[in-house]
Amino acid sequence: MVITFLSDFGLQDGFVGTCHGVIKRIAPEAEIIDITHGIPPQHVLQGALVLNNTLPYMPEGVHLAVVDPGVGGQRRPLALRTGEGRLLVGPDNGLLMPAAEGNGGIAVAHELANPEYALESVSRTFHGRDLFSPAAAHLACGVAIEELGPPVDPQALVRLDVPKAEVGQNRIRATVLYVDRFGNTQLNLTRADLEQAQVLPGVRVELELALERYYAVAARTFADARPGEVILYEDAYRNISIAINGGSAAELFGVAAGQEVRIHLRTP
Amino acid sequence: MVITFLSDFGLQDGFVGTCHGVIKRIAPEAEIIDITHGIPPQHVLQGALVLNNTLPYMPEGVHLAVVDPGVGGQRRPLALRTGEGRLLVGPDNGLLMPAAEGNGGIAVAHELANPEYALESVSRTFHGRDLFSPAAAHLACGVAIEELGPPVDPQALVRLDVPKAEVGQNRIRATVLYVDRFGNTQLNLTRADLEQAQVLPGVRVELELALERYYAVAARTFADARPGEVILYEDAYRNISIAINGGSAAELFGVAAGQEVRIHLRTP
């Protein structure tokens, strides 16, 4: 059984390795795929978006995700089963919801309350190790989700506010969702949004970020643009992103997730 | 058989991947758990502390650790067996000692001297690849530790100076042992030390770092503190740490491992 694992733990410390050890002590046959541990510390929305984008490419199994600023407080620890049969484990802070709802919806949700499926001593600050990893490992061993604790009404689970774009006639007001290693800057827009605003491949627009304006061109891929040219393109997860052919858009613009971007159609 | 692996190699270069390759060529059935490779370059004490903190969560097996500023010089390459039956492999510079002594003590120690269990050509600068990884892989295949080379008296092995705190009546003088990705700052203190100095949960103290003073409160977990409040808490490895609820203590204080921290009980 495969266990995928996403977190904001980074790889500098031993947090991820410790969770691997805990899983392997309980489920020696389980195979762990690390989706990423580079989610910015405690950015639940970033974690939720990456989990949602990547889950369709993962083998079906148990999907462990930990971005957990509320650890030690009142937030519930959860296991979910989706309509497609995937099992998700993590905190009830919205982290799991886009991925669950995008993969068949939530069939059942259970609170992790059975101490039999946690480590013997549960710390107040590292539930990834003491609670979530053991639960994921026991699920991978075939323990039924119902064994982990009482059911929770899926309607009662915490949901995130994912920012929505405003798409006008020749004008779009969007938000940066994610900036990747290459500086490509993902927006909360789809190709349909661009088409509605008449921004078709080849059309030139103005991008407004902070108080600066930049020219950009809608393109199908990097190869359609000249080196150094700013492009708007549909990225590999079907979101519209801003990139610079051969450079880093994020570095040029100084953008970060959460920032507003306005796109103006230039009058010819 | 599981081989755990900790080093200061980082993941930017191919050092870790190369060691994985070497291990898998010798021991195709071995399963490798990377504890971390983010130990700061050549910080033997940091590596020793992380290995000691994480080893209890690892499946029993072979435990490879390489933080090795003395590579190519006179320091011995070692394999140890602990009283609990774990096998540790690494340089004789103290790196393995806290973990070995915390997991049953050293039953036997052997110098890696048998060329049959090293790569054919051993470089002067990458014993992780040429000496330690092959030894770990052969142990995982069932080679007896005695085969690797002559025994060494455990008393003769290099030990590290781990800084000790001074705990007075209303005053503690401690040292920063470790700063993690979240900025949580681990001290060489236990809960018993705090209690001896009458610093109980809810008690306010002053922290003195460099020449600055900050207020802090002893707390059980982040959730007991207000956002932005500095807390002293028992972390998941049972050391006392300094954190800021919702922020990075290390960033605020500008601390690094090795720095002195004084804790003063405020007179009411």
Next chain:
Amino acid sequence: MVITFLSDFGLQDGFVGTCHGVIKRIAPEAEIIDITHGIPPQHVLQGALVLNNTLPYMPEGVHLAVVDPGVGGQRRPLALRTGEGRLLVGPDNGLLMPAAEGNGGIAVAHELANPEYALESVSRTFHGRDLFSPAAAHLACGVAIEELGPPVDPQALVRLDVPKAEVGQNRIRATVLYVDRFGNTQLNLTRADLEQAQVLPGVRVELELALERYYAVAARTFADARPGEVILYEDAYRNISIAINGGSAAELFGVAAGQEVRIHLRTP
């Protein structure tokens, strides 16, 4: 079957994890060894050098490598079989060539053109996920390389310009190939080059970088030098490197890959 994987994807985002997922959906039995994903973004030459240095330490299998600035453009996607039977998968931009030519030469090359061995929908910007990982996974499952697409003449493949050193009587003009995490600075020189220029162990030289000059000494290993001393030594991949005993040469000199270094033999 082992699949090794090298890229410039970094570990901050979910790119690497996504490729692991894609591989495991197709080839659940394949075992993946991550050589590194820390190649600087889009530095094909750096990726080619690391792949070439590390491949001999890898089990034979499928060797996936993706550093791909031309994705979505005209560059061919490739699979190669070397004379030694290794299978290499990646873009036709020179990335695979030093490793292929250093491991038995290219026996056959095929363009990845058969959609049966790609994901159903191939994006324009993430061929690592949609094209290269599936091809590697199918090869690991035993699909013949001929099935992946039409043969390509090995002579027609793109090759990189690897900078060559100029070795004079008492003077060498070299180029920095690679700077590692420890600040060790690898040059395009071998021990034979140093010997030709009469730079033998113990000999003192002057290094000229940018417009600065530094003293250095040729040494066999760090342990032969005093702390803080700059040394020229044969590194673990048999290239000549510059290091500082106990420090970071790259930090002191401010060097980066591609920079020129001149080595002058000091007249006694």
